[in-house]
Amino acid sequence: MVSPVFRWILKREGRLHILDIMEQTIREPRKEISKYAPRLTTLKIPVDLIGSVIGPGGKVIRQIVKDTGAEINIEDDGTVVIASTLAEGAEKAQAMINRLVEVPAVGKTYKGKVTRIMDFGAFVEFLPGKEGLVHISHLDVNRVNKVTDVVNVGDEIEVKLSKSDEEGRNNLSRKALMPGYDAEKEAQRDGERKKSNLHRREGERGGGHNRPHRR
Numbered sequence: 001m002v003s004p005v006f007r008w009i010l011k012r013e014g015r016l017h018i019l020d021i022m023e024q025t026i027r028e029p030r031k032e033i034s035k036y037a038p039r040l041t042t043l044k045i046p047v048d049l050i051g052s053v054i055g056p057g058g059k060v061i062r063q064i065v066k067d068t069g070a071e072i073n074i075e076d077d078g079t080v081v082i083a084s085t086l087a088e089g090a091e092k093a094q095a096m097i098n099r100l101v102e103v104p105a106v107g108k109t110y111k112g113k114v115t116r117i118m119d120f121g122a123f124v125e126f127l128p129g130k131e132g133l134v135h136i137s138h139l140d141v142n143r144v145n146k147v148t149d150v151v152n153v154g155d156e157i158e159v160k161l162s163k164s165d166e167e168g169r170n171n172l173s174r175k176a177l178m179p180g181y182d183a184e185k186e187a188q189r190d191g192e193r194k195k196s197n198l199h200r201r202e203g204e205r206g207g208g209h210n211r212p213h214r215r
Contacts (some may be wrong), residue, residue, distance in 0.1 A: 040081040043089045049101045051075055052129065068093040076209055100128050102162050109177060114155045122151050124159055125197070132170030134159060137189075141180045150174075 004078060047051060053074065054061050061072055070093040079169035080097060084090035112126035122136040134157075139150045151157060153176075163171040175181055 004144070039084060039087065039090055040086075041094055043080050043082075043094060043097065045074075045078045045080055045097065045101045047076075047078045050076075050078060053080070053097055053100050064093055064096050068096070070111060072097075091132050102127055104132075104161055104170060106161050106164055107162050109158055110172075111142060111156060111158050112172075114151050114153050114157065117147050117153055119147070122147055124157065126159055126170070130170065131173040132159070132161065132164075134172045134174055138162075138171075138175045140175040141178050196198070 028090060030173055052060070053064075055063075061074075064070075065072060068084070068089040069086065070082050070089045073081045073083075075081075082093045082097075084093065110126035112124040114122050114131075115125050115131060118122040119136075121133050122139070123131050123133055125131050134151075134204050136144050136147055139147065142174075144150055158175055159172040159174050160176040161170060162173045162176060176183070
């Protein structure tokens with residue numbers, strides 16, 4: 001049995017009346033959902049990097065949850081689902097995960113932290129768990145006599161990845177991002193520097209062979 005109200009809705013005037021009420025309530029779809037509305041974000045990461053996101057004993061993923069307030073679930077196929085009631089939390093969690101699985105790209109600029117100081121340069125962590133060397137000659141456009149004159153452990157600096165090899169060694173340059181840097185001249189200097197080092201090593205080896213025998 002059809003109720004009188006339902007019969008009225010089926011009529012054209014009933015449908016138009018309901019549409020009119022809906023239009024007065026929401027004249028057009030919202031361009032963006034409320035910042036307080038629950039949202040799900042899905043992304044895919046390489047299966048072999050799931051461990052990097054989870055961390056030893058879940059340390060890394062727990063820190064992401066703590067810092068963002070988001071809930072994170074990772075499937076065995078690398079599917080990551082981020083649940084958050086705040087857009088900012090979801091976006092921050094996604095950015096942190098993307099950074100953990102990012103593959104270093106030659107020519108890209110990174111913001112990193114100085115982790116170690118050596119006489120010949122500074123080691124910088126430019127991605128989570130990934131370090132590179134900024135040679136003393138690439139710390140500044142001006143001559144640097146001592147690494148600690150420019151950077152110290154804990155300093156955050158911008159660097160450019162200039163070279164990366166299959167063994168995971170990364171060469172970084174701070175100088176390449178500074179005003180007055182000339183890439184062509186720098187390549188020429190690097191070539192001359194390599195030749196000089198090669199000649200010095202050959203000279204040292206040759207000197208060792210030519211030492212007089214003791215009697």
